[in-house]
Amino acid sequence: MVFDVKIYLGDTMAQISYSLGKLVLPLSKIDLDKRAGFLFIFPAVLYLIFLSVFPFLYSVYLSLYDVKLTRLDKKYFVGLENYLNLLNDPLFLKSILNTAILTVSSMAIEIVLGFVCAKIFLSLREQRVGQVLRSMSILPMMITPICVGLIFSYILNPTLGIANYLLSNVGVEPLSWFGDPSVALLSVILINAWQWTPFMMLLMLAGLVSIPDSLYEAAELEGAKWYHVARWVELPAIKDVILIGIILRVIDNLKLFDLVYVTTRGGPGDATELVTFFAYRQDFRFFQVGYGSAAAVLILLISIIITTIAVRYLRRMQND
Amino acid sequence: MTKSNNRLAVIAALFITLIFTAPIIWMVLAAFKNISDIYAIPPVWIPDFSYLDNFVLLLSENWQYLLNSVIVTLGATAVCMAFALPAAFGLVNYRFKGRNFLADWILSTRMMPPIAAAVPLFMVFNTAGMLDTIGSLIIVYAGFNLPFAIWVSMSFFRNIPKEIIEAARIEGCTWGQTFRTVALPLAKSGIATVSTFVFIFAWNELLLALFLTSREAKTFPVVISSFSTVTKTYWELISAATIIQILPPIIFTLLMQKHIVSGLTMGAVKN
Incomplete structure:
Protein backbone atom coordinates (compact mmCIF):
# COMPACT_ATOMS: atom_id res chain seq x y z
CA MET A 1 0.00 0.00 0.00
CA VAL A 2 1.46 3.34 -0.97
CA PHE A 3 0.70 6.32 1.21
CA ASP A 4 1.81 9.85 0.53
CA VAL A 5 4.04 10.03 3.60
CA LYS A 6 6.59 11.84 1.46
CA ILE A 7 4.70 15.09 1.96
CA TYR A 8 5.56 15.05 5.62
CA LEU A 9 8.96 13.53 5.14
CA GLY A 10 10.45 16.69 3.66
CA ASP A 11 10.97 18.64 6.86
CA THR A 12 11.41 15.68 9.13
CA MET A 13 14.19 14.27 6.99
CA ALA A 14 16.14 17.51 7.22
CA GLN A 15 15.77 17.47 10.96
CA ILE A 16 16.87 13.85 11.19
CA SER A 17 20.04 14.19 9.19
CA TYR A 18 20.92 17.14 11.38
CA SER A 19 20.52 15.20 14.59
CA LEU A 20 22.33 12.20 13.17
CA GLY A 21 25.28 14.42 12.31
CA LYS A 22 25.65 15.41 15.93
CA LEU A 23 25.68 11.90 17.25
CA VAL A 24 28.19 9.15 17.00
CA LEU A 25 26.23 6.50 18.85
CA PRO A 26 25.83 3.05 17.35
CA LEU A 27 22.35 2.87 15.78
CA SER A 28 22.05 -0.84 15.27
CA LYS A 29 19.87 -1.57 18.27
CA ILE A 30 16.51 0.08 17.71
CA ASP A 31 14.26 -2.75 18.75
CA LEU A 32 11.69 -1.96 21.36
CA ASP A 33 12.75 -3.09 24.74
CA LYS A 34 10.81 -6.04 26.03
CA ARG A 35 8.38 -4.24 28.28
CA ALA A 36 7.38 -1.59 25.72
CA GLY A 37 6.94 -4.15 22.96
CA PHE A 38 4.75 -6.22 25.20
CA LEU A 39 2.62 -3.21 26.12
CA PHE A 40 2.14 -2.25 22.49
CA ILE A 41 1.11 -5.66 21.21
CA PHE A 42 -0.45 -7.44 24.15
CA PRO A 43 -3.81 -5.62 24.41
CA ALA A 44 -4.68 -6.36 20.79
CA VAL A 45 -3.64 -10.00 21.15
CA LEU A 46 -5.76 -10.36 24.26
CA TYR A 47 -8.69 -8.81 22.43
CA LEU A 48 -8.29 -11.24 19.55
CA ILE A 49 -8.07 -14.21 21.89
CA PHE A 50 -11.37 -13.15 23.42
CA LEU A 51 -12.99 -12.77 20.00
CA SER A 52 -11.53 -15.70 18.10
CA VAL A 53 -9.76 -18.32 20.20
CA PHE A 54 -12.29 -18.34 23.01
CA TYR A 65 -23.44 -31.48 23.71
CA ASP A 66 -27.14 -31.66 23.02
CA VAL A 67 -28.14 -28.21 24.21
CA LYS A 68 -30.93 -25.76 23.49
CA LEU A 69 -30.44 -22.01 23.41
CA THR A 70 -33.60 -21.61 25.45
CA ARG A 71 -32.42 -24.06 28.15
CA LEU A 72 -28.69 -23.52 28.43
CA ASP A 73 -28.52 -25.03 31.91
CA LYS A 74 -29.60 -28.45 30.60
CA LYS A 75 -26.74 -29.98 28.66
CA TYR A 76 -26.39 -33.61 27.63
CA PHE A 77 -23.00 -34.84 26.55
CA VAL A 78 -23.32 -36.63 23.23
CA GLY A 79 -19.71 -36.83 22.06
CA LEU A 80 -19.36 -36.74 18.30
CA GLU A 81 -23.02 -37.47 17.64
CA ASN A 82 -23.71 -33.96 16.32
CA TYR A 83 -20.92 -34.33 13.78
CA LEU A 84 -22.12 -37.75 12.68
CA ASN A 85 -25.66 -36.43 12.33
CA LEU A 86 -24.40 -33.49 10.31
CA LEU A 87 -22.60 -35.71 7.85
CA ASN A 88 -25.83 -37.67 7.41
CA ASP A 89 -28.04 -34.58 7.23
CA PRO A 90 -29.11 -34.12 3.59
CA LEU A 91 -29.77 -30.42 4.23
CA PHE A 92 -26.24 -29.82 5.52
CA LEU A 93 -24.71 -31.76 2.63
CA LYS A 94 -26.88 -29.78 0.22
CA SER A 95 -25.70 -26.55 1.84
CA ILE A 96 -22.07 -27.56 1.28
CA LEU A 97 -22.81 -28.43 -2.34
CA ASN A 98 -24.68 -25.15 -2.87
CA THR A 99 -21.85 -23.15 -1.30
CA ALA A 100 -19.34 -24.89 -3.55
CA ILE A 101 -21.44 -24.30 -6.68
CA LEU A 102 -22.00 -20.69 -5.71
CA THR A 103 -18.32 -20.08 -5.03
CA VAL A 104 -17.01 -21.67 -8.20
CA SER A 105 -19.60 -20.25 -10.59
CA SER A 106 -19.71 -16.72 -9.27
CA MET A 107 -15.93 -16.60 -9.32
CA ALA A 108 -15.78 -17.89 -12.88
CA ILE A 109 -18.18 -15.13 -13.93
CA GLU A 110 -16.27 -12.53 -11.93
CA ILE A 111 -12.94 -13.49 -13.48
CA VAL A 112 -14.14 -13.61 -17.09
CA LEU A 113 -16.28 -10.46 -16.94
CA GLY A 114 -13.74 -8.74 -14.71
CA PHE A 115 -11.05 -9.36 -17.32
CA VAL A 116 -13.18 -7.99 -20.16
CA CYS A 117 -14.08 -4.90 -18.13
CA ALA A 118 -10.47 -4.42 -17.06
CA LYS A 119 -9.32 -4.52 -20.71
CA ILE A 120 -11.89 -1.93 -21.71
CA PHE A 121 -11.06 0.44 -18.86
CA LEU A 122 -7.35 -0.14 -19.45
CA SER A 123 -7.67 1.21 -23.00
CA LEU A 124 -9.52 4.26 -21.65
CA ARG A 125 -7.36 4.93 -18.61
CA GLU A 126 -5.78 8.10 -20.03
CA PRO A 145 -24.84 -6.59 1.24
CA ILE A 146 -28.43 -6.68 2.49
CA ASN A 164 -39.75 -9.50 -15.96
CA TYR A 165 -41.43 -6.42 -17.47
CA LEU A 166 -38.42 -5.77 -19.70
CA LEU A 167 -38.19 -9.46 -20.60
CA SER A 168 -41.88 -9.57 -21.51
CA ASN A 169 -41.27 -6.68 -23.92
CA VAL A 170 -38.90 -8.85 -25.90
CA GLY A 171 -41.22 -11.83 -25.68
CA VAL A 172 -39.60 -13.80 -22.85
CA GLU A 173 -41.90 -15.58 -20.37
CA PRO A 174 -41.77 -14.10 -16.85
CA LEU A 175 -39.35 -15.93 -14.59
CA SER A 176 -39.80 -16.77 -10.96
CA TRP A 177 -36.24 -15.73 -10.08
CA PHE A 178 -36.25 -16.73 -6.44
CA GLY A 179 -39.31 -19.00 -6.39
CA ASP A 180 -38.26 -21.59 -8.94
CA PRO A 181 -35.87 -24.13 -7.39
CA SER A 182 -33.97 -24.53 -10.65
CA VAL A 183 -33.42 -20.77 -11.04
CA ALA A 184 -33.04 -19.52 -7.45
CA LEU A 185 -29.39 -20.50 -6.93
CA LEU A 186 -28.52 -19.05 -10.33
CA SER A 187 -30.17 -15.77 -9.31
CA VAL A 188 -28.11 -15.66 -6.11
CA ILE A 189 -24.95 -16.45 -8.11
CA LEU A 190 -25.67 -13.67 -10.59
CA ILE A 191 -26.29 -11.12 -7.83
CA ASN A 192 -23.12 -12.19 -6.04
CA PRO A 198 -15.84 -4.80 -10.08
CA PHE A 199 -13.43 -6.05 -7.41
CA MET A 200 -11.89 -8.57 -9.82
CA MET A 201 -11.82 -5.89 -12.48
CA LEU A 202 -9.85 -3.52 -10.24
CA LEU A 203 -7.44 -6.30 -9.25
CA MET A 204 -6.77 -7.21 -12.86
CA LEU A 205 -6.48 -3.57 -13.84
CA ALA A 206 -3.77 -3.20 -11.20
CA GLY A 207 -1.94 -6.12 -12.84
CA LEU A 208 -2.52 -5.01 -16.42
CA VAL A 209 -1.18 -1.46 -16.00
CA SER A 210 2.15 -2.97 -15.02
CA ILE A 211 2.64 -4.38 -18.55
CA PRO A 212 4.94 -2.08 -20.52
CA ASP A 213 3.66 -0.93 -23.94
CA SER A 214 6.79 -2.33 -25.55
CA LEU A 215 5.61 -5.86 -24.77
CA TYR A 216 2.34 -5.26 -26.63
CA GLU A 217 4.24 -3.71 -29.53
CA ALA A 218 6.62 -6.64 -29.72
CA ALA A 219 3.69 -9.05 -29.71
CA GLU A 220 2.06 -7.09 -32.52
CA LEU A 221 5.26 -7.18 -34.58
CA GLU A 222 5.38 -10.95 -34.14
CA GLY A 223 1.86 -11.09 -35.53
CA ALA A 224 0.32 -12.39 -32.31
CA LYS A 225 -3.47 -12.73 -32.20
CA TRP A 226 -5.40 -11.32 -29.22
CA TYR A 227 -5.57 -14.73 -27.55
CA HIS A 228 -1.80 -15.10 -27.83
CA VAL A 229 -1.41 -11.75 -26.14
CA ALA A 230 -3.90 -12.76 -23.45
CA ARG A 231 -2.10 -16.05 -22.82
CA TRP A 232 1.56 -15.01 -23.02
CA VAL A 233 1.60 -11.33 -22.11
CA GLU A 234 -1.42 -10.56 -19.95
CA LEU A 235 -2.01 -13.75 -18.00
CA PRO A 236 1.50 -13.84 -16.48
CA ALA A 237 1.05 -10.23 -15.35
CA ILE A 238 -2.26 -10.82 -13.61
CA LYS A 239 -1.76 -14.38 -12.37
CA ASP A 240 -0.82 -13.30 -8.85
CA VAL A 241 -3.61 -10.80 -8.38
CA ILE A 242 -6.16 -13.31 -9.67
CA LEU A 243 -4.93 -15.83 -7.14
CA ILE A 244 -5.29 -13.32 -4.31
CA GLY A 245 -8.74 -12.44 -5.57
CA ILE A 246 -9.74 -16.10 -5.64
CA ILE A 247 -8.48 -16.76 -2.11
CA LEU A 248 -10.30 -13.76 -0.64
CA ARG A 249 -13.49 -14.49 -2.54
CA VAL A 250 -13.53 -18.15 -1.45
CA ILE A 251 -13.29 -17.06 2.17
CA ASP A 252 -16.01 -14.44 1.68
CA ASN A 253 -18.32 -16.89 -0.05
CA LEU A 254 -17.99 -19.33 2.85
CA LYS A 255 -19.33 -16.53 5.05
CA LEU A 256 -22.06 -15.46 2.64
CA PHE A 257 -25.21 -14.83 4.62
CA ASP A 258 -26.82 -11.42 4.16
CA LEU A 259 -27.69 -11.88 0.49
CA VAL A 260 -29.52 -15.16 1.07
CA TYR A 261 -31.10 -13.89 4.26
CA VAL A 262 -33.06 -11.19 2.43
CA THR A 263 -33.67 -12.82 -0.93
CA THR A 264 -34.45 -16.54 -0.65
CA ARG A 265 -33.96 -17.48 3.01
CA GLY A 266 -32.40 -20.70 1.79
CA GLY A 267 -35.42 -21.68 -0.26
CA PRO A 268 -37.36 -22.68 -2.14
CA GLY A 269 -36.91 -25.98 -0.33
CA ASP A 270 -33.17 -26.38 0.03
CA ALA A 271 -32.31 -24.79 -3.33
CA THR A 272 -30.21 -21.94 -1.93
CA GLU A 273 -29.30 -23.30 1.51
CA LEU A 274 -25.71 -22.18 2.26
CA VAL A 275 -23.49 -23.37 5.11
CA THR A 276 -23.55 -20.15 7.11
CA TYR A 291 -25.87 -28.96 16.40
CA GLY A 292 -25.38 -25.44 15.04
CA SER A 293 -21.99 -25.20 16.74
CA ALA A 294 -20.90 -28.46 15.15
CA ALA A 295 -21.78 -26.99 11.77
CA ALA A 296 -19.92 -23.79 12.64
CA VAL A 297 -16.84 -25.79 13.68
CA LEU A 298 -16.86 -27.65 10.36
CA ILE A 299 -17.19 -24.35 8.46
CA LEU A 300 -14.32 -23.00 10.51
CA LEU A 301 -12.13 -26.02 9.75
CA ILE A 302 -12.69 -25.52 6.03
CA SER A 303 -11.82 -21.82 6.38
CA ILE A 304 -8.70 -22.66 8.39
CA ILE A 305 -7.39 -24.84 5.57
CA ILE A 306 -8.01 -22.13 3.00
CA THR A 307 -6.74 -19.46 5.35
CA THR A 308 -3.44 -21.22 5.92
CA ILE A 309 -2.80 -21.11 2.20
CA ALA A 310 -4.09 -17.55 1.99
CA VAL A 311 -1.98 -16.14 4.81
CA ARG A 312 1.22 -17.57 3.41
CA TYR A 313 0.44 -16.03 0.06
CA LEU A 314 -0.62 -12.62 1.38
CA ARG A 315 2.49 -12.37 3.54
CA ARG A 316 4.70 -13.06 0.55
CA MET A 317 2.89 -10.45 -1.53
CA GLN A 318 2.96 -7.80 1.16
CA ASN A 319 6.66 -8.22 1.83
CA ASP A 320 7.59 -8.01 -1.86
CA MET B 1 -5.59 3.44 -30.78
CA THR B 2 -7.72 4.36 -33.75
CA LYS B 3 -10.64 6.73 -33.40
CA SER B 4 -13.33 4.15 -34.13
CA ASN B 5 -11.74 1.67 -31.73
CA ASN B 6 -11.76 4.30 -29.05
CA ARG B 7 -15.42 5.09 -29.65
CA LEU B 8 -16.21 1.39 -29.39
CA ALA B 9 -14.37 1.20 -26.08
CA VAL B 10 -16.30 4.19 -24.72
CA ILE B 11 -19.60 2.57 -25.73
CA ALA B 12 -18.55 -0.68 -24.06
CA ALA B 13 -17.53 1.22 -20.93
CA LEU B 14 -20.89 3.00 -20.87
CA PHE B 15 -22.63 -0.35 -21.13
CA ILE B 16 -20.56 -1.79 -18.25
CA THR B 17 -21.30 1.26 -16.12
CA LEU B 18 -25.00 0.88 -16.86
CA ILE B 19 -24.96 -2.75 -15.70
CA PHE B 20 -23.27 -1.90 -12.42
CA THR B 21 -25.20 1.26 -11.59
CA ALA B 22 -28.70 0.79 -13.05
CA PRO B 23 -29.92 -1.60 -10.31
CA ILE B 24 -28.81 0.86 -7.63
CA ILE B 25 -30.40 3.80 -9.44
CA TRP B 26 -33.65 1.87 -9.87
CA MET B 27 -33.91 1.39 -6.11
CA VAL B 28 -33.02 5.05 -5.50
CA LEU B 29 -35.85 6.13 -7.82
CA ALA B 30 -38.31 3.92 -5.94
CA ALA B 31 -37.69 5.91 -2.77
CA PHE B 32 -39.40 8.91 -4.35
CA LYS B 33 -42.50 7.01 -5.49
CA ASN B 34 -45.73 6.45 -3.66
CA ILE B 35 -46.80 2.85 -3.05
CA SER B 36 -48.91 2.50 -6.17
CA ASP B 37 -46.12 3.89 -8.40
CA ILE B 38 -43.59 1.50 -6.86
CA TYR B 39 -45.78 -1.40 -7.95
CA ALA B 40 -46.85 0.13 -11.29
CA ILE B 41 -46.54 -1.92 -14.48
CA PRO B 42 -45.55 -0.45 -16.87
CA PRO B 43 -43.06 1.20 -14.54
CA VAL B 44 -43.01 4.88 -13.66
CA TRP B 45 -39.56 5.79 -14.93
CA ILE B 46 -39.04 9.22 -13.47
CA PRO B 47 -40.62 9.93 -10.08
CA ASP B 48 -41.47 13.28 -8.55
CA PHE B 49 -38.35 14.01 -6.51
CA SER B 50 -40.20 16.37 -4.20
CA TYR B 51 -42.19 13.40 -2.82
CA LEU B 52 -40.41 12.68 0.45
CA ASP B 53 -43.15 10.92 2.44
CA ASN B 54 -41.22 7.62 2.41
CA PHE B 55 -38.25 9.23 4.12
CA VAL B 56 -40.44 11.02 6.62
CA LEU B 57 -42.31 7.85 7.51
CA LEU B 58 -39.09 5.84 7.74
CA LEU B 59 -37.17 8.27 9.90
CA SER B 60 -40.04 9.24 12.17
CA GLU B 61 -40.24 5.65 13.37
CA ASN B 62 -36.66 4.50 12.99
CA TRP B 63 -34.36 7.46 13.53
CA GLN B 64 -33.09 6.02 16.81
CA TYR B 65 -31.86 2.88 15.02
CA LEU B 66 -30.05 4.99 12.48
CA LEU B 67 -28.48 6.81 15.41
CA ASN B 68 -27.56 3.41 16.93
CA SER B 69 -25.78 2.52 13.70
CA VAL B 70 -23.85 5.78 13.69
CA ILE B 71 -22.79 5.42 17.35
CA VAL B 72 -21.88 1.73 17.02
CA THR B 73 -19.90 2.35 13.85
CA LEU B 74 -18.00 5.37 15.15
CA GLY B 75 -17.38 3.69 18.50
CA ALA B 76 -16.17 0.47 16.92
CA THR B 77 -13.85 2.38 14.59
CA ALA B 78 -12.32 4.33 17.48
CA VAL B 79 -11.87 1.27 19.72
CA CYS B 80 -10.50 -0.78 16.84
CA MET B 81 -7.89 1.83 15.92
CA ALA B 82 -6.92 2.37 19.56
CA PHE B 83 -5.91 -1.30 19.77
CA ALA B 84 -4.67 -1.75 16.22
CA LEU B 85 -2.24 1.15 15.86
CA PRO B 86 0.00 0.34 18.86
CA ALA B 87 -0.05 -3.35 17.95
CA ALA B 88 0.93 -2.63 14.36
CA PHE B 89 3.68 -0.26 15.47
CA GLY B 90 4.97 -2.83 17.93
CA LEU B 91 4.91 -5.65 15.41
CA VAL B 92 6.91 -3.57 12.93
CA ASN B 93 9.51 -2.24 15.36
CA TYR B 94 9.84 -4.95 17.96
CA ARG B 95 11.81 -7.96 16.85
CA PHE B 96 11.16 -11.13 18.78
CA LYS B 97 10.95 -14.81 18.20
CA GLY B 98 7.62 -15.76 16.71
CA ARG B 99 6.86 -12.29 15.39
CA ASN B 100 5.90 -13.54 11.93
CA PHE B 101 3.87 -16.29 13.45
CA LEU B 102 1.99 -13.78 15.59
CA ALA B 103 1.35 -11.53 12.60
CA ASP B 104 0.08 -14.48 10.57
CA TRP B 105 -2.14 -15.60 13.40
CA ILE B 106 -3.62 -12.11 13.62
CA LEU B 107 -4.30 -12.11 9.89
CA SER B 108 -5.87 -15.55 10.03
CA THR B 109 -8.43 -14.42 12.59
CA ARG B 110 -9.72 -12.00 9.93
CA MET B 111 -10.76 -15.03 7.89
CA MET B 112 -12.88 -16.49 10.66
CA PRO B 113 -16.55 -16.80 9.71
CA PRO B 114 -18.61 -14.68 12.15
CA ILE B 115 -21.13 -17.52 12.47
CA ALA B 116 -18.49 -19.55 14.33
CA ALA B 117 -18.26 -16.87 17.02
CA ALA B 118 -21.90 -15.88 17.18
CA VAL B 119 -23.24 -18.37 19.73
CA PRO B 120 -20.33 -18.11 22.20
CA LEU B 121 -20.47 -14.31 22.05
CA PHE B 122 -24.22 -14.45 22.52
CA MET B 123 -23.68 -16.49 25.68
CA VAL B 124 -20.95 -14.25 27.05
CA PHE B 125 -23.03 -11.11 26.60
CA ASN B 126 -26.08 -12.91 27.90
CA THR B 127 -24.20 -13.82 31.09
CA ALA B 128 -22.82 -10.30 31.40
CA GLY B 129 -26.28 -8.82 30.91
CA MET B 130 -25.00 -7.01 27.83
CA LEU B 131 -27.25 -8.48 25.18
CA ASP B 132 -29.01 -5.87 23.09
CA THR B 133 -26.65 -3.08 24.12
CA ILE B 134 -24.65 -0.74 21.94
CA GLY B 135 -21.55 -1.52 23.98
CA SER B 136 -21.56 -5.20 23.08
CA LEU B 137 -21.81 -4.39 19.38
CA ILE B 138 -18.95 -1.91 19.62
CA ILE B 139 -16.77 -4.53 21.32
CA VAL B 140 -17.59 -7.16 18.70
CA TYR B 141 -17.25 -4.95 15.62
CA ALA B 142 -13.99 -3.45 16.85
CA GLY B 143 -12.63 -6.95 17.47
CA PHE B 144 -13.72 -8.38 14.14
CA ASN B 145 -12.01 -5.55 12.27
CA LEU B 146 -8.90 -5.60 14.41
CA PRO B 147 -6.92 -8.09 12.26
CA PHE B 148 -7.60 -6.08 9.14
CA ALA B 149 -6.67 -2.81 10.82
CA ILE B 150 -3.45 -4.21 12.35
CA TRP B 151 -2.31 -5.88 9.17
CA VAL B 152 -2.87 -2.89 6.91
CA SER B 153 -1.49 -0.44 9.49
CA MET B 154 1.68 -2.54 9.63
CA SER B 155 2.24 -1.88 5.95
CA PHE B 156 2.31 1.88 6.43
CA PHE B 157 4.34 1.85 9.63
CA ARG B 158 6.83 -0.19 7.63
CA ASN B 159 6.99 2.67 5.11
CA ILE B 160 8.36 5.03 7.74
CA PRO B 161 12.14 5.04 7.32
CA LYS B 162 13.89 3.33 10.21
CA GLU B 163 16.24 6.30 10.57
CA ILE B 164 13.41 8.53 11.71
CA ILE B 165 12.44 6.16 14.49
CA GLU B 166 16.08 5.74 15.49
CA ALA B 167 16.60 9.48 15.59
CA ALA B 168 13.60 10.02 17.81
CA ARG B 169 14.92 7.39 20.21
CA ILE B 170 18.36 8.96 20.29
CA GLU B 171 16.79 12.34 21.00
CA GLY B 172 15.50 10.70 24.16
CA CYS B 173 11.91 9.91 23.27
CA THR B 174 10.40 6.93 25.03
CA TRP B 175 8.75 4.35 22.80
CA GLY B 176 5.37 5.79 23.71
CA GLN B 177 6.49 9.27 22.69
CA THR B 178 8.07 7.99 19.48
CA PHE B 179 4.81 6.29 18.62
CA ARG B 180 2.64 9.32 19.40
CA THR B 181 4.72 12.21 18.18
CA VAL B 182 6.69 10.65 15.33
CA ALA B 183 5.05 7.53 13.91
CA LEU B 184 1.38 8.51 14.14
CA PRO B 185 1.72 11.89 12.39
CA LEU B 186 3.78 10.29 9.62
CA ALA B 187 1.17 7.61 9.06
CA LYS B 188 -1.75 10.06 9.13
CA SER B 189 -3.14 9.45 5.67
CA GLY B 190 -2.81 5.70 6.07
CA ILE B 191 -4.67 5.82 9.36
CA ALA B 192 -7.46 7.78 7.69
CA THR B 193 -7.76 5.10 5.01
CA VAL B 194 -7.85 2.19 7.43
CA SER B 195 -10.37 3.90 9.74
CA THR B 196 -12.67 4.54 6.82
CA PHE B 197 -12.51 0.88 5.83
CA VAL B 198 -13.28 -0.23 9.37
CA PHE B 199 -16.13 2.26 9.46
CA ILE B 200 -17.69 0.83 6.29
CA PHE B 201 -17.22 -2.81 7.35
CA ALA B 202 -18.94 -2.11 10.68
CA TRP B 203 -21.63 -0.03 8.97
CA ASN B 204 -22.49 -2.87 6.60
CA GLU B 205 -22.59 -5.71 9.14
CA LEU B 206 -25.81 -7.68 9.64
CA LEU B 207 -25.25 -11.22 10.95
CA LEU B 208 -23.81 -10.43 14.37
CA ALA B 209 -26.26 -7.59 14.91
CA LEU B 210 -29.09 -10.04 14.27
CA PHE B 211 -27.67 -12.33 16.96
CA LEU B 212 -26.79 -9.75 19.57
CA THR B 213 -29.61 -7.22 19.39
CA SER B 214 -33.36 -7.53 19.71
CA ARG B 215 -34.98 -4.14 20.40
CA GLU B 216 -33.00 -1.34 21.97
CA ALA B 217 -29.68 -1.64 20.21
CA LYS B 218 -30.88 -2.71 16.75
CA THR B 219 -28.75 -1.29 13.98
CA PHE B 220 -30.08 0.12 10.74
CA PRO B 221 -29.31 -3.01 8.64
CA VAL B 222 -31.34 -5.11 11.10
CA VAL B 223 -34.24 -2.69 10.77
CA ILE B 224 -33.99 -2.74 6.98
CA SER B 225 -34.03 -6.53 6.93
CA SER B 226 -37.16 -6.50 9.10
CA PHE B 227 -39.06 -4.56 6.40
CA SER B 228 -39.01 -7.71 4.30
CA THR B 229 -41.24 -10.29 5.94
CA VAL B 230 -42.68 -13.54 4.66
CA THR B 231 -46.12 -12.00 4.22
CA LYS B 232 -45.36 -8.45 3.18
CA THR B 233 -42.47 -6.39 1.92
CA TYR B 234 -42.52 -2.65 2.57
CA TRP B 235 -40.75 -1.42 -0.56
CA GLU B 236 -41.47 2.23 0.18
CA LEU B 237 -39.54 1.93 3.46
CA ILE B 238 -36.86 -0.36 2.05
CA SER B 239 -36.04 1.98 -0.82
CA ALA B 240 -35.79 5.05 1.40
CA ALA B 241 -33.73 3.15 3.98
CA THR B 242 -31.46 1.73 1.28
CA ILE B 243 -30.54 5.21 0.08
CA ILE B 244 -29.56 6.27 3.58
CA GLN B 245 -27.72 3.02 4.23
CA ILE B 246 -25.65 2.98 1.02
CA LEU B 247 -24.79 6.67 1.00
CA PRO B 248 -21.67 6.35 3.23
CA PRO B 249 -20.19 3.42 1.26
CA ILE B 250 -20.82 5.22 -2.03
CA ILE B 251 -19.18 8.45 -0.89
CA PHE B 252 -16.32 6.38 0.51
CA THR B 253 -15.86 4.47 -2.76
CA LEU B 254 -15.75 7.66 -4.81
CA LEU B 255 -13.29 9.38 -2.48
CA MET B 256 -11.00 6.48 -1.69
CA GLN B 257 -10.97 4.47 -4.90
CA LYS B 258 -7.16 4.58 -5.10
CA HIS B 259 -6.94 2.66 -1.83
CA ILE B 260 -9.76 0.19 -2.33
CA VAL B 261 -7.74 -2.54 -4.00
CA SER B 262 -4.92 -2.47 -1.49
CA GLY B 263 -7.40 -2.22 1.37
CA LEU B 264 -9.51 -5.16 0.32
CA THR B 265 -6.47 -7.33 -0.34
CA MET B 266 -4.93 -6.47 3.04
CA GLY B 267 -2.16 -4.51 1.35
CA ALA B 268 -1.10 -7.38 -0.90
CA VAL B 269 -1.94 -5.62 -4.16
CA LYS B 270 -0.75 -2.07 -4.65
CA ASN B 271 -2.01 0.33 -7.25
Missing part, protein backbone atom coordinates in the same frame (compact mmCIF):
# COMPACT_ATOMS: atom_id res chain seq x y z
CA PRO A 55 -15.38 -18.54 20.72
CA PHE A 56 -13.72 -21.31 18.74
CA LEU A 57 -12.96 -23.43 21.81
CA TYR A 58 -16.39 -22.74 23.21
CA SER A 59 -18.01 -23.78 19.92
CA VAL A 60 -16.05 -27.01 19.96
CA TYR A 61 -17.20 -27.62 23.53
CA LEU A 62 -20.84 -26.90 22.72
CA SER A 63 -20.73 -29.09 19.63
CA LEU A 64 -20.19 -32.11 21.88
CA GLN A 127 -9.17 9.64 -20.74
CA ARG A 128 -11.40 11.49 -18.31
CA VAL A 129 -14.51 9.65 -19.51
CA GLY A 130 -12.87 6.28 -18.79
CA GLN A 131 -11.87 7.32 -15.28
CA VAL A 132 -15.34 8.64 -14.43
CA LEU A 133 -17.10 5.54 -15.75
CA ARG A 134 -14.68 3.29 -13.87
CA SER A 135 -15.37 5.07 -10.60
CA MET A 136 -19.07 4.56 -11.12
CA SER A 137 -18.71 0.90 -12.09
CA ILE A 138 -17.00 -0.04 -8.84
CA LEU A 139 -19.86 1.17 -6.63
CA PRO A 140 -21.49 -2.28 -6.07
CA MET A 141 -18.68 -3.86 -4.07
CA MET A 142 -18.75 -1.58 -1.04
CA ILE A 143 -22.54 -1.33 -0.79
CA THR A 144 -24.18 -2.95 2.23
CA CYS A 147 -29.16 -3.62 0.37
CA VAL A 148 -27.77 -5.45 -2.65
CA GLY A 149 -30.10 -8.34 -1.87
CA LEU A 150 -33.09 -6.02 -1.51
CA ILE A 151 -32.26 -4.06 -4.67
CA PHE A 152 -32.44 -7.30 -6.63
CA SER A 153 -35.49 -8.60 -4.79
CA TYR A 154 -37.22 -5.47 -6.05
CA ILE A 155 -35.92 -5.81 -9.61
CA LEU A 156 -36.51 -9.55 -9.86
CA ASN A 157 -39.92 -9.57 -8.18
CA PRO A 158 -42.01 -12.01 -10.26
CA THR A 159 -45.09 -9.78 -10.61
CA LEU A 160 -44.01 -6.19 -10.11
CA GLY A 161 -40.30 -6.38 -10.90
CA ILE A 162 -38.83 -4.46 -13.78
CA ALA A 163 -36.75 -7.42 -14.98
CA ALA A 193 -21.17 -11.89 -9.29
CA TRP A 194 -22.74 -8.49 -9.97
CA GLN A 195 -21.48 -7.19 -6.65
CA TRP A 196 -17.95 -8.59 -6.91
CA THR A 197 -17.02 -8.42 -10.61
CA PHE A 277 -27.32 -19.87 6.72
CA PHE A 278 -27.70 -23.48 7.81
CA ALA A 279 -25.76 -22.86 11.01
CA TYR A 280 -27.67 -19.64 11.65
CA ARG A 281 -31.01 -21.42 11.40
CA GLN A 282 -29.96 -24.27 13.67
CA ASP A 283 -28.81 -21.79 16.32
CA PHE A 284 -31.46 -19.11 16.22
CA ARG A 285 -34.52 -20.68 14.61
CA PHE A 286 -34.46 -24.18 16.05
CA PHE A 287 -32.27 -23.18 19.04
CA GLN A 288 -30.17 -26.34 18.52
CA VAL A 289 -26.92 -24.64 19.48
CA GLY A 290 -25.03 -27.91 19.92
